[in-house]
Amino acid sequence: xxxxxxxxxxxxxxxxxxxxxxxxxxxxxxxxxxxxxxxxxxxxxxxxxxxxxxxxxxxxxxxxxxxxxxxxxxxxxxxxxxxxxxxxxxxxxxxxxxxxxxxxxxxxxxxxxxxxxxxxxxxxxxxxxxxxxxxxxxxxxxxxxxxxxxxxxxxxxxxxxxxxxxxxxxxxxxxxxxxxxxxxxxxxxxxxxxxxxxxxxxxxxxxxxxxxxxxxxxxxxxxxxxxxxxxxxxxxxxxxxxxxxxxxxxxxxxxxxxxxxxxxxxxxxxxxxxxxxxxxxxxxxxxxxxxxxxxxxxxxxxxxxxxxxxxxxxxxxxxxxxxxxxxxxxxxxxxxxxxxxxxxxxxxxxxxxxxxxxxxxxxxxxxxxxxxxxxxxxxxxxxxxxxxxxxxxxxxxxxxxxxxxxxxxxxxxxxxxxxxxxxxxxxxxxxxxxxxxxxxxxxxxxxxxxxxxxxxxxxxxxxxxxxxxxxxxxxxxxxxxxxxxxxxxxxxxxxxxxxxxxxxxxxxxxxxxxxxxxxxxxxxxxxxx
Amino acid sequence: xxxxxxxxxxxxxxxxxxxxxxxxxxxxxxxxxxxxxxxxxxxxxxxxxxxxxxxxxxxxxxxxxxxxxxxxxxxxxxxxxxxxxxxxxxxxxxxxxxxxxxxxxxxxxxxxxxxxxxxxxxxxxxxxxxxxxxxxxxxxxxxxxxxxxxxxxxxxxxxxxxxxxxxxxxxxxxxxxxxxxxxxxxxxxxxxxxxxxxxxxxxxxxxxxxxxxxxxxxxxxxxxxxx
Numbered sequence: 001x002x003x004x005x006x007x008x009x010x011x012x013x014x015x016x017x018x019x020x021x022x023x024x025x026x027x028x029x030x031x032x033x034x035x036x037x038x039x040x041x042x043x044x045x046x047x048x049x050x051x052x053x054x055x056x057x058x059x060x061x062x063x064x065x066x067x068x069x070x071x072x073x074x075x076x077x078x079x080x081x082x083x084x085x086x087x088x089x090x091x092x093x094x095x096x097x098x099x100x101x102x103x104x105x106x107x108x109x110x111x112x113x114x115x116x117x118x119x120x121x122x123x124x125x126x127x128x129x130x131x132x133x134x135x136x137x138x139x140x141x142x143x144x145x146x147x148x149x150x151x152x153x154x155x156x157x158x159x160x161x162x163x164x165x166x167x168x169x170x171x172x173x174x175x176x177x178x179x180x181x182x183x184x185x186x187x188x189x190x191x192x193x194x195x196x197x198x199x200x201x202x203x204x205x206x207x208x209x210x211x212x213x214x215x216x217x218x219x220x221x222x223x224x225x226x227x228x229x230x231x232x233x234x235x236x237x238x239x240x241x242x243x244x245x246x247x248x249x250x251x252x253x254x255x256x257x258x259x260x261x262x263x264x265x266x267x268x269x270x271x272x273x274x275x276x277x278x279x280x281x282x283x284x285x286x287x288x289x290x291x292x293x294x295x296x297x298x299x300x301x302x303x304x305x306x307x308x309x310x311x312x313x314x315x316x317x318x319x320x321x322x323x324x325x326x327x328x329x330x331x332x333x334x335x336x337x338x339x340x341x342x343x344x345x346x347x348x349x350x351x352x353x354x355x356x357x358x359x360x361x362x363x364x365x366x367x368x369x370x371x372x373x374x375x376x377x378x379x380x381x382x383x384x385x386x387x388x389x390x391x392x393x394x395x396x397x398x399x400x401x402x403x404x405x406x407x408x409x410x411x412x413x414x415x416x417x418x419x420x421x422x423x424x425x426x427x428x429x430x431x432x433x434x435x436x437x438x439x440x441x442x443x444x445x446x447x448x449x450x451x452x453x454x455x456x457x458x459x460x461x462x463x464x465x466x467x468x469x470x471x472x473x474x475x476x477x478x479x480x481x482x483x484x485x486x487x488x489x490x491x492x493x494x495x496x497x498x499x500x501x502x503x504x505x506x507x508x509x510x511x512x513x514x515x516x517x518x519x520x521x522x523x524x525x526x527x528x529x
Numbered sequence: 530x531x532x533x534x535x536x537x538x539x540x541x542x543x544x545x546x547x548x549x550x551x552x553x554x555x556x557x558x559x560x561x562x563x564x565x566x567x568x569x570x571x572x573x574x575x576x577x578x579x580x581x582x583x584x585x586x587x588x589x590x591x592x593x594x595x596x597x598x599x600x601x602x603x604x605x606x607x608x609x610x611x612x613x614x615x616x617x618x619x620x621x622x623x624x625x626x627x628x629x630x631x632x633x634x635x636x637x638x639x640x641x642x643x644x645x646x647x648x649x650x651x652x653x654x655x656x657x658x659x660x661x662x663x664x665x666x667x668x669x670x671x672x673x674x675x676x677x678x679x680x681x682x683x684x685x686x687x688x689x690x691x692x693x694x695x696x697x698x699x700x701x702x703x704x705x706x707x708x709x710x711x712x713x714x715x716x717x718x719x720x721x722x723x724x725x726x727x728x729x730x731x732x733x734x735x736x737x738x739x740x741x742x743x744x745x746x747x748x749x750x751x752x753x754x755x756x
Contacts, residue, residue, distance in 0.1 A: 159664075160664050196667070197697075197700075197702060200695035202695075203690070208687070219669070233684075237692075405575060405668075405669040406669065418574060426582075427572075427586065431586075
């Protein structure tokens with residue numbers, strides 16, 4: 001029997017980005033890059049583990065926007081085009097590097113092989129249906145899929161309109177049922193954002209457990225005996241697992257974390273910026289430079305300038321990934337042995353990460369997980385991977401305590417999503433939410449056109465509420481796009497509210513909104529009552 | 530990496546990076562966020578244990594009505610005023626707001642406490658005419674509880690807890706925050722209603738109290754509004 005358990009949680013989420021009004025749209029690459037670098041490589045790793053009989057466990061959020069994009073015909077067709085270009089470019093890169101600088105040829109071959117395999121898995125193995133892949137692993141009892149807020153709204157700042165939080169949860173639960181064929185049991189609170197009392201909405205949707213940041217457990221009242229290494233139950237009846245900081249830092253931290261190793265691939269140096277524009281013209285349709293996913297350099301050293309980076313050597317990187325997996329396992333063994341000694345019961349170490357950390361940011365992340373699960377399965381019995389429901393089946397007793405408001409953002413509260421750079425959005429989001437509640441109450445028996453407008457108003461509100469927009473405004477990445485999305489959804493919502501309260505609804509305008517923001521086709525505006 | 534980001538934020542933000550991409554041409558029909566929604570409304574949000582964010586809207590009609598009732602000159606000399614109130618224990622901070630401001634960051638007490646906000650006009654006589662009242666919020670507990678958890682529930686028992694019990698947690702939070710803490714004595718005593726504020730009206734998160742958002746408590750002009 002294991003001394004303790006490790007519960008890895010990958011939070012897979014991207015905002016809903018889909019622009020049918022343009023033949024190509026730069027921000028759709030977020031999704032295509034994540035598919036290519038994270039989600040499909042993870043599926044490949046999990047498939048390998050399953051076929052090799054490795055008894056792995058993984059808990060994974062598939063956020064409703066992400067599931068919606070994975071099942072959207074337009075984005076799927078565009079992703080096929082994206083993959084074809086990558087395979088073509090990487091093939092040409094083998095020839096070019098042989099001709100110009102053979103130091104990079106091995107890496108080009110790796111890319112060509114990986115992209116070809118990813119395309120094969122996507123196109124042939126799963127017939128463009130990645131949900132099938134995830135469901136197969138779930139059905140094998142290895143993968144626990146949890147839901148999230150419908151559009152990743154940040155719940156603690158939505159509490160002034162309770163129906164808005166309730167709608168985020170209910171719409172997500174309905175979406176989960178539709179795409180995964182079951183009731184959701186677990187939820188990843190967007191941004192790990194918890195506010196006391198919001199369990200009510202989770203309970204209503206049948207949710208039983210979730211996760212909170214470590215200080216949500218440590219500062220809970222009364223004080224839990226086992227810290228973050230045993231779940232607690234809140235007075236509202238939801239079980240909360242706490243984030244273990246030690247295991248988190250080993251992966252997240254660029255200072256002491258594995259991803260900063262000098263042999264790993266450098267994220268910031270991409271051929272899309274380095275090679276001749278004429279050569280890249282088939283891969284940069286607008287002639288605008290962007291990342292193309294082929295990166296030939298390793299991190300090389302701390303503070304090494306981009307121009308001084310050295311060539312990436314795949315074999316070295318894989319060796320490091322295996323080494324780090326061994327180190328991680330050793331640390332978890334020591335950790336659970338120590339904890340079990342003091343706790344008198346098997347501890348659980350919960351390690352939540354952004355899924356996109358593995359592969360997109362840390363290129364070798366999926367390899368690390370592959371090695372780690374295999375070592376954990378074959379080499380020892382001290383620590384075993386587990387999912388939250390399995391742990392609760394074995395150790396159902398939980399201390400009752402009330403966690404405080406908490407998030408996994410900087411400083412542990414709401415500052416990332418509420419600061420002078422983004423606070424201007426909240427009066428408008430709240431007003432839209434209040435108006436949506438009013439519309440839902442007002443329209444008892446809408447006609448077909450009104451019903452469509454009401455449902456679309458709900459979609460626009462939900463899309464405006466994505467915490468991603470406030471996050472991007474804070475982190476200063478693609479701020480103009482985040483502002484545009486906030487403005488566009490509020491603008492469309494405001495139009496719909498106006499015509500639903502004052503008349504003048506024009507079907508072509510509504511149809512355009514429906515075509516653009518087509519998420520949650522099954523939504524029922526009455527969720528806001 | 531943008532300044533001020535944690536490592537996790539920097540990594541997470543890499544999902545959204547398309548460095549150097551050209552600016553897109555946005556839709557021609559540009560929506561302009563309204564300056565006012567034409568209603569009296571004030572809302573309070575918790576940013577962290579030490580700061581609250583409050584935003585509001587004022588119905589021009591209600592100001593016009595007041596003008597009719599008390600006279601144009603009186604209204605012209607009045608100040609839009611924000612009151613942050615501890616509803617359980619008493620105590621209040623008062624902010625005489627600079628013109629044109631729509632939101633404010635307010636320093637909270639260091640202990641877990643409930644707050645409510647009121648927006649109104651302070652007439653030259655000192656009378657406060659309330660325009661709107663906010664929701665009640667509770668700042669989070671910081672640090673471990675002195676009381677050790679004793680009650681144990683099974684996973685199955687937790688599932689049996691009905692959602693209306695969960696709904697009552699918010700009210701319990703307000704109640705317990707109100708009863709646990711003593712009377713609120715807002716820390717700063719300075720009165721600086723005309724203190725310069727940023728163009729966007731924000732004055733929070735500065736190294737030390739002393740901005741207009743910290744015009745608390747007794748002893749100054751704002752004291753006339755103290756309960």
